[in-house]
Amino acid sequence: MGRTVPNKCALCGSDAPGRRWRVKGSKYICKECHDRLNVEIGYVKWSNMNFTEIKNYLSDKDRLSTQKTCSFCGQKLSGNDLFRKLLKDKSVLCGKCAESMRIVRPVFLTVKSDGGYGYETAADDPMKELTLEDVPWVQKEAAEERERRVAKYGNHKAVFVVDDVTKYKKEEDTHEIYGRVMLGRIDKGDTLRVKRREGEYRKVVDKINPPEYLKKSPYLPEGHEGNLMVSGDVSFIYPGDVLVVERV
Amino acid sequence: MAKKNDKGRFDNGPCPVCGRAVVSLNHITKLADGKEVCPDCVSKIRVMYPLEYVKKKGKKKLERQDPIEKLTLDEFRAAMERTPEYLEDLRAKYGHNAVYKVESIKMFPRGWFRPPFICTTGRVIFGYFDMNDEVEVVRKGASFKAKIYDIVRENVEEKGMDAWVRRGEGGYPLRWMVFSQKDLLIGPGDLIVKG
Numbered sequence: 356m357g358r359t360v361p362n363k364c365a366l367c368g369s370d371a372p373g374r375r376w377r378v379k380g381s382k383y384i385c386k387e388c389h390d391r392l393n394v395e396i397g398y399v400k401w402s403n404m405n406f407t408e409i410k411n412y413l414s415d416k417d418r419l420s421t422q423k424t425c426s427f428c429g430q431k432l433s434g435n436d437l438f439r440k441l442l443k444d445k446s447v448l449c450g451k452c453a454e455s456m457r458i459v460r461p462v463f464l465t466v467k468s469d470g471g472y473g474y475e476t477a478a479d480d481p482m483k484e485l486t487l488e489d490v491p492w493v494q495k496e497a498a499e500e501r502e503r504r505v506a507k508y509g510n511h512k513a514v515f516v517v518d519d520v521t522k523y524k525k526e527e528d529t530h531e532i533y534g535r536v537m538l539g540r541i542d543k544g545d546t547l548r549v550k551r552r553e554g555e556y557r558k559v560v561d562k563i564n565p566p567e568y569l570k571k572s573p574y575l576p577e578g579h580e581g582n583l584m585v586s587g588d589v590s591f592i593y594p595g596d597v598l599v600v601e602r603v
Numbered sequence: 604m605a606k607k608n609d610k611g612r613f614d615n616g617p618c619p620v621c622g623r624a625v626v627s628l629n630h631i632t633k634l635a636d637g638k639e640v641c642p643d644c645v646s647k648i649r650v651m652y653p654l655e656y657v658k659k660k661g662k663k664k665l666e667r668q669d670p671i672e673k674l675t676l677d678e679f680r681a682a683m684e685r686t687p688e689y690l691e692d693l694r695a696k697y698g699h700n701a702v703y704k705v706e707s708i709k710m711f712p713r714g715w716f717r718p719p720f721i722c723t724t725g726r727v728i729f730g731y732f733d734m735n736d737e738v739e740v741v742r743k744g745a746s747f748k749a750k751i752y753d754i755v756r757e758n759v760e761e762k763g764m765d766a767w768v769r770r771g772e773g774g775y776p777l778r779w780m781v782f783s784q785k786d787l788l789i790g791p792g793d794l795i796v797k798g
Contacts, residue, residue, distance in 0.1 A: 461622065463617070463623075463624055464623065464624060465612045465613065465614040465624035465626060466612065466613040466614065466624075466626050466628060467611060467612050467613065468607070468611070468613075474613065474628065477612055479610070479612070518643045518646075518647075519643065519646070520731065521733075521770070522733040522734075522770070551691065551694070552691045552694065552695060553694075553695075588798060590700035590701050590730060590731070590797050590798040591700050591798060593690060593729075593730070593773070594643070594646050594647045595647040595648075595683070595686055595687065596687075
């Protein structure tokens, strides 16, 4: 007996004739939904997701795009705001409100299976576990933490703590400084300053290399991890060093 | 094979020092009080607590001896605060940004008109060395310029997924730091410095 493919699309409910594609969880989708998934999620990613995950992903995306104002501060949401966030109770925060809490809720970077025999980085955002009621007290907690860090590192444009320094390309004289932004934000062209006993060293950031989930961001925001690309000798920077960007 | 946790991720929860994931695919350092710390935090204090590999009688494999595993979490945190001062003392003592001490050498000839491979075994005291780095060999007060041809780490299991990285870091022993250069004089006890 052959397999019977239902005519109705499981995602949009349309029964227009045409080819049906199978999704994990024994559901079938129409050509239009298949094309939409390819554009919005990407084939490799959606083919490894089950039907419920795809449905939740699309509904979250729709919710983010249809909401016009921030649920907390009431400001108008910009279409190209990379940092807007959907909370657990489906309320939407603007980038400014969401990123003000990042200092105490940093993204948890871990490893997951890529669906085959390999691994890939997974970014688990603890902010997705918050509701709108939690926002005021988390923001208060973040403000206290920021004050504590200002007292520890001083009042600068940005403070970056180094985890690792690696050569970017073996032949080229470029290095990647990996670490976390403890305060402020780091832009391309900023001058990093490190204090040593014999004096100060300075290096200009040639390029920002943010993590995969922040790929489109032109700067490295507070509380996030990423790479800063610098050229020339950086052998005076060690893991654990505090790099400071001064206010201009 | 590393096991997934209940969220389907390969980690053992957050590091108690920095809050990052302690990825179970990497080598995990377990402290004396049972807490697990991430490799990034370990590498920050490694310069104070150098890792050693000891060969024991009747055993083929080198045995790993890590002094960090004898620390408690409070001692680990205190060590992190002391490390910058310790590093500055080392920089003042040697006057360079990175120092590697040669313990033994082996020569491998490569044939006519090709310089031999000079393979040195030793320990990176502080700083880091990468392939193709321009360094200086300090030998009895004199110094010669040299270029690192290759680096093979002794601690291939230490960083797990990053094991292929050909670099030497402060506090870690190196299986080989390879040079390939004519008329290069290196011997046990010599220092290789950078910066």
